Amino acid sequence: MTLPKIHSQKWLSEVELLDSDMEPSVELKPANIENFFSSISDTKACDKAATSILNVLSKELEQTIPWYLSQMPPLYLWSTSQNALIDDILEIVSGKVLSENQIAERVSAATQTTTFIAAGEHSTATFRIAPLLSKHKAKVARLFNTLDKKIGLCELYQAPYTTEATWNAAKSKLKLQSLKEILSQQPKNLVDSFLTSLDKDYVEVATVKQMSLAFEAVKYSIENENTYVNLTTIMDENTSDIRVRVDICLKHFPVTAAMENIIGIFNRYNFQVRRFLANEILMENNQRYTILHLISASPTGEMITDNMKSWGKVLKGLKTLSYVDHGDEFSSLLLGDSPFSLNETNLVRAMANWVHIFLTKQNPYYYSKDRVSRIIANNPVYMEFCIRYFRARFDPRFVGDRKSEAQHYFDEIKLFYSELSDVVERNILKEGLNFLSHILKTNYFLISKGGLSFRIDPSALDKQFYPETPYGIFYMIGRNFRAFQVRYRDISRGGMRVVIPKNSGDYENALAGIFDEVNGLASAQQLKNKDIPEGGSKCVMVVRPHADKNEAVKAAISGLLDLIVTDSKIGALAEGIIDYYGKDEIIYLGPDENLTDDLIVWIIQHALHRKYKYAYAFMSSKPDFGINHKTYGVTSEGVNVYVDNVLRYLGIQNSTFRVKMTGGPDGDVAGNELNILYREYGERCRVVAVADGFGAAHDPKGLNWGELIRLFKESKSIVQFDPSKLSGDSKAFVISANTKENIKIRDNIYATVEAEVFIPAGGRPYTVKESNWDRYLLPSGRPSSLAIVEGANIFFTKEARQKIVDSGVVVIKDSSANKAGVSCSSYEIIACLTILPEEFAEIKDIYVKQVLEIIRRNADQEAKLLFREWLKNKNNTDLVKLSYEISTEINQAKDILLDKLNQLKDEELVVDKFHFVLFKHCPPILVEKYKDRILNRLPRAHKIAILSAHMASHVIYREGLNWLESMHPDQIFKVALDYIEAERDIEKMVAELASSSISFKNEIMEVLKASGAKHLASSRM
Structure with missing residues (x-):
């Protein structure tokens, strides 16, 4: 030696x-x-x-071997190789597991496994091993306890997931034969998919019974959104030992993290975990399922049943697990001598996220996510008071004086933070209480849910930062996502945007700005929705990098539906929801960024499954029962009406002109706008620059139209523009955004390239802000375009837009320019509320054509009003201010009319003049075929919204701004009614003239249509 x-x-x-x-x-x-x-x-x-x-x-x-072999469960001995078994025994001895109560860890490079062995009386070994698991990745994991409960062993299989040669071994072939017999009555396609998806190592260690149970779990999870949990009682006749097998299936949940969390749940409620098999099954379309089978027993030895109170808490924890983040600052709350439940921990997590989002506006450093989380997590007394306050308000099982109990804990929380000397800590805890005290309803106490959801009273917002108060706020939080839905009127509509950051830094930034984004979009939507019955709303969700987008969307939608779906018999929300709002809420969503067709279809199907009264209207742009915006170029049809009016104002509608755009040929708005520009202007329009998420193209002589249209039709990015189709100009290029230099060029091309018109038709919100707006100026100091037509929402901040306007650019604001998309969705909602999918299919072509005609007409009316008003007072205003004023005036008139109409009884609404307005608003084909349905099936609230929107916008587009300025609300209502009556009379006169033989009848009819209603209404006042 x-x-x-x-x-x-x-x-x-x-x-x-x-x-x-x-x-x-x-x-x-x-x-x-x-x-x-x-x-x-x-x-x-x-x-x-x-x-x-x-x-x-x-x-x-000599002592350990016979003891170990007699005490390890038969399943372990049957499925463990002799070499591995020897290694385990040697590890126990050499690692002094029993003699010194150690935890041994063995890593085998040869078998690509990690094994933990720990000592612990009464199965405590399992709970000692659990915290070590989530630091490791595994596709299969097995955990065993000796029969005398002195040792626990956990083995992690960490080799790459493989389905090659899964069933080749003789033992595996016998298993396959038995498994096929057991599953013979199941759908063959699903069985085949399941069998070909199983990992080789899993098949080697799992029993046929375990694999058949796994199939049942996967099948359930494919058909349902909630966690699969199945309980089977096992009685040992020889020992009278009563235990249960619990089968669980979680979607997209790491195996080791699932085991750690589940063991923690069982430990919290004093249930033993004796054995555990967990594995991952990777099905087609990258759908991952984690299957877990565990053997458990109650601490008292009594039989576990579904009715046992403590088991009910375990079940709730398991159901909660699928939507709770793990491994963050709050996971430690589940541990220790006085642990919080999984649900309570997630409530604290939701509160901390709210605090961070809303205080970061004051100071992003003081109120960083980490600091907010740390301060809240380090105040257990505060958290306990918050949970008790929340339970007093919302626990359906609460007995006693709910209001008094809630007030008591409200005061305790207030006293707690008021005594703190640290201002930052005090503000954090104060905002936490602000969140809790403004919740109006929540799905917290439902056992099955996709995530936590809250309806928030908008008065929770700080007026300093949010002077304009929304009508309603929904806040959703779940595993790997955060979401808000904000609406500015009771009946509102707006898209659902899914933000998918590329890395953790982008995720933190997106999370900090999520409410400002959703609120800004909803507010902009409110302005642009002036023509339609629905107010403005928006839903924005931020998904953690590399998380499953589809699962996140489904969880958020499920949580939202929890708070709006009412029982058709009693008209109330699900049992378990305490509702302080107390009224039905109708939510209409639409597609936006990253919301794909498959998700749109799923959302409708899920709303139908949940029996939502307005399921078909819940989401617009459905592939079948809807009007797909991208297919029909809906938003771009409206945008181009404003482009055309701008060209006429500039006097170049018949000349050659240049256009630059953000958003690629594969984009909804940008791609269709390219197509429409070529349709309307041909070669006279030269597109000199296009930039999208993948790159950019520039040609001073105009990008080749044939190539642009090819990319549009094939839905491809601008980076796939064929460079050989460039003009040959030395400044022309096509680049990919794959280097710092190229990214810089791509990001600035909207500002550096000269054109007559710039159409932002894609890009992140607030790309142009006060700090960088001057990039839009050329070296000479003049702007790089004569006009901007905002096809994208909030591409500019308010301050940046005004600076650009002041530099001399003609700007058509987003709330005017791109309103066509929401208008189209509004007409889709009307169809969904009145007719069936198959009936819509019969009239779809005509319906879409008529909707596009209405959209173009409304856009043209507003565009002409904008320029008319501007030319009246060019020195004192601009088109951006006028756009806001038009929206504001129409919305104010809508609100006044809405209030007055809501005061009318049902029978007062069933009169010809109101029917006239409803029919004028709807596409003619719907009136022609389903007139009675319009009257009988539209909800009262929606009909009133249609009446107020149509009357307000119609009058102001015809008569101009300030027409109603000096009127009292009662007078405005009367004038609007008089105007509608006058229109009805004028329509009759025009009809009679049309059938007459009077000279100059066409000229007279045009005069009557143009100003007859105003003259007639004025004469009657």
Whole structure:
């Protein structure tokens, strides 16, 4: 044996330094080390020491081997190789697992496994191993306890997931045959997909029974959104031992994290976990399912049943697990002597997220996510008071004076933070209470849910930062996502945008700005929805990088539906929801960024499954029962009406002109706008620059139209523009955004390239802000375009837009320019509320054509009003201000009319003049075929919204701004009614003239249509 030579005291000091974290034994103190080595420096002494060690090991192995083999469950012995079994026994002895209560960890490179072995009486070994698991990845995991419950062993299989040669082994072939027999009555396609998806290592260690249970779990999870949990009682007749097998299926949940969390849930409620098999199944379309089978028993030995109170808490925890983040700052709350439940922890997490989002506006450094989370998590008394306050308000099982109990804890929380000297900490805890006290309803107490959802009273918002108060706020939080839905009127409509950041930094930034984004979009939507019955709304959700987008969307939608779906018999929300709002809420969504057709279809199907009264109208742009915006170029049809009016104002409608755009040929608005520009202007329109998320193209002489239309039709990015189709100009290029330099060019091309018209038809919100607006100026100081027509929402901040306007650019604001999309969706909603899908299919072509005609007409009316008003007072206003004023005036008139109409009884609304307005608003084909349905099936609230929107917009488009300025609300209502009556009379006159033989009848009819209603209404006032 070669021994280390001790060179100096320095060597001894280094040894001591390496050992400084441990209390050294007397024998290993530096003074004795030299004597220790010299005493064994001869071969005889070494042999003697080796013999002594072997004797000790032999003695321990003699005791351990028979004990281990008799105490490990048969399943372990049946499915574990002899080599692995020997390694496990050696690990127990050499790792002093039993003798010194250690946790041994063995990593095998050969088998690509990691094994943990821990000692612990009464199955506590399982709970000691659990916190170590989520640090490791695994596709299969097995956990066993000895029958005497002295040792726990967990084995993680970490080789790559493979389905190659899964069933080739003789043992596996026998399993396959048995499994096919068991599943013979199941859908063949699903069985085949399941069998071809199983990992080779899983098949080797799993029993046929376990695999058949896994199939049942996967099948359930494909058909349902909630967590699969199945309980089977097992009674051992020989020992009278009563235990249960629990089968669980989670979607897109890491195996080890699932095990750690589930063991924690069972531990919290004192249930033993004796055995555990967990595995991942990767099905087609990248759908991942984590299947878990565990054997458990109650601490008292009594039978576990669905009615047992403590088991009910475990079940709730398991159902909650699928929508709770894991491994963050709040996961530690589940541990310790007084742990919080999974649901309580998620409530605290939701509160902390709210606090961060709304306080970061004051100071992003003081109120960073980490700091907010840390301060809340370090105040257990505060958290406990918050949970009790929340329970007093919303727990359906609460007995006693709910209001008094809630007030008590409200005061306790207030007192707690008021006594803090640290202003930042005080503000964080104060905002937490602000969140809790403004919740109007929540799905927290429902057992099955996709995530937590809250309806928030908008008065929770700080007026300093949000002077304009929305009508309603929904806040949703779940595993890997956060979402808000904001609406500015009771009946509102707006798209659902899914933001998918590329990395954790982008995720933190998106999360901090999520409410400003959704609120800004909803507010802009409110302005642009002036022509239609619905007010403005928006839903924005931020999904964690690399998380499953579809699962996140489904969880958020499920949570939203929890708070709006009422029982048709009693008209109330689901049992378990305390509702302080107390009224029905109708929510209409639409597609936006990253919301694909498959999700649109799923949302409708899920709303139908949940029996939502207005399921078909819940989401617009459905592939079948809807008007797909991209297919029909809906938004772009409206945008181009404004482009055309701008060209006429500039006097170049018949000349050659240049256009630059953000948004690629594959985009909804940008692609269709390219197509319409070529349709309307042909080669006279030269598109000189296009930029999208993947790159950019520029040609001073105009990008080749044939190539642009090809990319549009094939739905491809601008980076796939064929460079050979460029004009040959030295400044022309096509680049991919794959280098810092190219990204910079792509990001600035909208500002640096000259054109007559710039159409932002894609790009992130607030791309242009006060700090960078001057990039839009050329070196000469003049702007790089004569006009801007905002096809994209909030591309500019308010301040940046005004700076550009002041520089001399003609700007058509987004709330005017791109309103066509929401208008189209509004007409889709009317169809969904009145007719069936198959009936819509019969009239779809005509219906869409008529809707597009209405959209173009409304856009043209507003565009002409904008320029008319501007030319009246060009020195004192601009088109952006006028756009806002038109929207504001129409919306104010809508609100006044809405209020007055809501005061009318049902029978007062069933009169000809109101029917006239309803029919004028709807596409003619719907009136022609389903007139009675319009009257009978539209909800009262929706009919009133149609009446107020049509009357308000119609009058102001005809008569101009300030027409109603000096009128009292009662007078406005009367004037609007008089105007509608006058229109009815004028329509009759025009009809009679049309059938007459009077001279100049066409000219007279045009005069009557243009100004007859105003004259007639004025004469009657």
